[in-house]
Amino acid sequence: MTLEEIHGPEPVPAGHDWMQGAGKALHELLVSAQRRGCLTAGVYESAKLMNVDPDNVAFCVLATDEDDEGDIALQIHFTLIQAFCCENDIDIVRVNDVAKLAAIVGPSEESGETRDLHCILITNPNEDGWKDPDLEKLNYFCEERRNVNDWVPTITLPE
Numbered sequence: 782m783t784l785e786e787i788h789g790p791e792p793v794p795a796g797h798d799w800m801q802g803a804g805k806a807l808h809e810l811l812v813s814a815q816r817r818g819c820l821t822a823g824v825y826e827s828a829k830l831m832n833v834d835p836d837n838v839a840f841c842v843l844a845t846d847e848d849d850e851g852d853i854a855l856q857i858h859f860t861l862i863q864a865f866c867c868e869n870d871i872d873i874v875r876v877n878d879v880a881k882l883a884a885i886v887g888p889s890e891e892s893g894e895t896r897d898l899h900c901i902l903i904t905n906p907n908e909d910g911w912k913d914p915d916l917e918k919l920n921y922f923c924e925e926r927r928n929v930n931d932w933v934p935t936i937t938l939p940e
Contacts, residue, residue: 823897
């Protein structure tokens, strides 16, 4: 039995709509990162990048749909990615709607084909001065969720 099962989910502080704000910040971050060329999509591509240059990874998004819940191989990949992110101080969130992510990120720019959006990494751009306020909001959101033992919070993207 987990603490969440005993006590239920932690209440969100009054006057703050953390989930909606986090969803909007994630949407804006994905758009900005894609525009800057700082977005890596796909479980395999993300694993390669994290293996080669983990210090360049700023944020990780894991996404599933109801169809993916029974995919044991994908769940194993997620477990390994989560462990790697925790060990390397990379904030990580889950999204339960791959279709919304596809609408935000779109198809691959090179081939125009749909791409694997189960794992998305946001990397630091080559520009030294780039500080994305949405990334800072999400980092703060993740820190707050860790304070209540929610190590990989789930975010709902806005409509």
